[in-house]
Amino acid sequence: MVSLKGAGIGHAPIEPGRSMTREQNVKAQERLGELLTNRDIEHLDEVFDTNVVDHDPAPGQAAGVEGIKQFWTEFLTAFPDAALSPETLVADDDNVVVALTITGTHDGPLMGIEPTGKSISVRGIQIGRFENGKLVERWGATDQLGILQQIGAVQV
Secondary structure, eight states: OOOTTTTTOTTOOOOTTOOHHHHHHHHHHHHHHHHHHTTOGGGGGGTEEEEEEESSOOTTOOSHHHHHHHHHHHHHHHOTTOEEEEEEEEEOSSEEEEEEEEEEEOOSOBTTBOOOOOEEEEEEEEEEEEETTEEEEEEEEEOHHHHHHHTTSOOO
16 A cells, blocks of 8 residues: 555645645545555554444444454455555545555455455545544445456356
């Protein structure tokens, strides 16, 4: 994963008269990128509220920040070289939206599917609502069917 700064989109200018909240939210999104790049899952509570509501949780994912940590631990076990490359970012005083490409190699178990060594490249999007610089709600979609097809788990 690269941070949003590395993609050249983390420094969107703040329009005159706009709240610093937008800048604070973008910085929190950048920090999330850094934590995931460094595989520092234990510190995700720096950017996620304890009771964050994930409107699109993975199957069996626990609630709150612990569920977010659980998801990333499992995903990074399945794809230890995973990289998230932001393509675009849109932010306002409450929300940050990131469209991204996810790449990686299936070198660990994924939902009961043994490692295949196959590579993936799929698109995803995350919408995060922030309060006081922390994610309090998230919505997201990733091409899950594409992942399963690319690792050979399903045929379409």
